[in-house]
Amino acid sequence: MQAPEKPATAQDFLGFDPTNPPDPNQIDACVHCGFCLATCPSYRVIGKENDSPRGRIYLMDGINTGEVEFTDTSIQHFDSCLGCLACVTTCPSGVQYDQLIEATRAQVTRNADRPLMERLLRQGIFNIFPYPDRLRLLLRPVSLYQKFGLQKWVRSTGLLGKISPQLAAMEGMLTEIPDKAWRDTLPEIIPAQGEPRYRVGMLLGCVQRLFNPDVNEATVRVLTANGCEVAIPPSQGCCGALSHHQGQEAQAEDLARQTIDSFAAANVDYVLINASGCGHTLKEYGHILKDDEQYRDRAKAFSAKVKDVQEFLAEVGLTTPLSPLQDAPLTMVYQDACHMLHGQKISVQPRQLLKQIPGVKLREPIDAALCCGSAGVYNILQPEVAHELGQQKANNLTNTGAQVIASANIGCYVQISKHLEMQGKAVPVLHPMQLLDMAIQGQQLLPPAN
Numbered sequence: 471m472q473a474p475e476k477p478a479t480a481q482d483f484l485g486f487d488p489t490n491p492p493d494p495n496q497i498d499a500c501v502h503c504g505f506c507l508a509t510c511p512s513y514r515v516i517g518k519e520n521d522s523p524r525g526r527i528y529l530m531d532g533i534n535t536g537e538v539e540f541t542d543t544s545i546q547h548f549d550s551c552l553g554c555l556a557c558v559t560t561c562p563s564g565v566q567y568d569q570l571i572e573a574t575r576a577q578v579t580r581n582a583d584r585p586l587m588e589r590l591l592r593q594g595i596f597n598i599f600p601y602p603d604r605l606r607l608l609l610r611p612v613s614l615y616q617k618f619g620l621q622k623w624v625r626s627t628g629l630l631g632k633i634s635p636q637l638a639a640m641e642g643m644l645t646e647i648p649d650k651a652w653r654d655t656l657p658e659i660i661p662a663q664g665e666p667r668y669r670v671g672m673l674l675g676c677v678q679r680l681f682n683p684d685v686n687e688a689t690v691r692v693l694t695a696n697g698c699e700v701a702i703p704p705s706q707g708c709c710g711a712l713s714h715h716q717g718q719e720a721q722a723e724d725l726a727r728q729t730i731d732s733f734a735a736a737n738v739d740y741v742l743i744n745a746s747g748c749g750h751t752l753k754e755y756g757h758i759l760k761d762d763e764q765y766r767d768r769a770k771a772f773s774a775k776v777k778d779v780q781e782f783l784a785e786v787g788l789t790t791p792l793s794p795l796q797d798a799p800l801t802m803v804y805q806d807a808c809h810m811l812h813g814q815k816i817s818v819q820p821r822q823l824l825k826q827i828p829g830v831k832l833r834e835p836i837d838a839a840l841c842c843g844s845a846g847v848y849n850i851l852q853p854e855v856a857h858e859l860g861q862q863k864a865n866n867l868t869n870t871g872a873q874v875i876a877s878a879n880i881g882c883y884v885q886i887s888k889h890l891e892m893q894g895k896a897v898p899v900l901h902p903m904q905l906l907d908m909a910i911q912g913q914q915l916l917p918p919a920n
């Protein structure tokens with residue numbers, strides 16, 4: 471009897487499969503100068519050439535030419551990349567490492583033969599996280615697990631870490647589930663206060679709307695107070711950032727099409743987003759859907775309207791007065807999220823906005839451009855490296871003496887808050903929109919000292 475035909479895998483080719491391998495022209499643009507090594511967080515922690523941008527580019531080249539096998543070992547080096555894009559900013563030769571790793575991750579997704587536990591974990595993440603309704607269903611048993619003290623017991627035994635360090639890392643991210651997590655509270659249209667200047671669409675994000683819904687509410691209040699009518703199409707879901715950054719291309723394309731459709735009838739001047747990872751992906755829709763004849767042009771037009779909310783507000787200007795957040799001067803540090811700084815080149819605008827709050831003294835941390843280790847689901851999938859980076863980031867931020875940390879990305883917020891707690895530091899982490907909102911409402915940040 472003839473053996474059933476095995477589907478072609480990377481092992482059969484001993485290299486990448488023929489679907490969109492990393493572009494050899496981009497690979498050739500690398501002159502191996504090594505400037506990028508100094509800014510690469512995975513290289514900083516692991517210390518091996520193969521876990522640096524240059525090393526990974528060598529690997530891609532070797533696999534493309536058949537000199538290096540596409541094995542579990544090379545896949546580990548691709549997995550260890552945080553996708554933070556710091557190397558893209560640093561590279562003097564303009565190597566588009568983001569496109570190289572994107573193509574490589576899609577190859578890994580199609581061809582890697584991962585251990586069962588990891589496969590299940592990844593499937594769970596990609597089948598639940600980007601779908602708020604499914605995530606809400608999962609949160610029901612999770613809230614019981616927290617309510618009945620099981621969480622404390624599980625954490626004290628270290629049981630999960632023995633089964634899977636990734637599962638333990640995911641559990642370690644679990645913050646208390648807010649009451650507002652169970653349903654979306656914002657209406658479809660929120661009118662501007664006073665004379666409307668713009669009509670803007672807003673994306674709620676899939677994880678943020680559940681785990682930190684206050685950020686979306688604060689963003690709406692800041693926008694409406696500054697003359698924006700806000701439209702929130704209820705059919706919107708995940709923007710596809712998580713899938714796109716992890717090489718789940720088919721899923722990312724579906725979610726991108728869905729997002730474009732949700733905003734099709736909203737008739738807005740801009741589509742605004744307050745999470746950096748999502749903002750970067752929304753601006754990439756033209757590239758993500760480049761092979762889709764039906765959506766290609768719509769995707770480009772959609773991306774052209776996308777702005778990070780801080781980028782937008784700095785551009786159009788705040789029109790409403792701001793009050794101090796405390797009587798004494800307030801020392802604050804702004805944490806640059808990678809997809810904001812390296813992905814969207816936005817660093818000045820958030821600082822400009824925060825400095826407009828009376829009394830704010832903005833400090834700069836060392837290694838401001840280094841990833842905090844969150845990187846989407848990296849802190850779940852690669853917990854050791856993420857832990858080291860989280861510890862460094864929490865230290866660097868608090869070493870500035872800041873009384874409050876401003877962070878414009880849900881992933882960074884969770885990661886930094888967790889590491890501050892581990893270090894026993896009670897410094898609040900708030901989104902710049904929350905800080906501006908408080909300044910507009912005349913609220914105090916910290917209780918007055920006795």
Ligand code: SF4
Pocket residue numbers: 499500501502503504505506507523524527557560561562563564565567
């Ligand atoms: S990616 Fe850029 S910075 Fe890094 S080694 Fe290549 S040319 Fe140099």
Ligand code: SF4
Pocket residue numbers: 509510511512513522523526550551552553554555556557558567
């Ligand atoms: S994306 Fe970040 S982690 Fe990956 S190679 Fe570049 S600098 Fe290193």
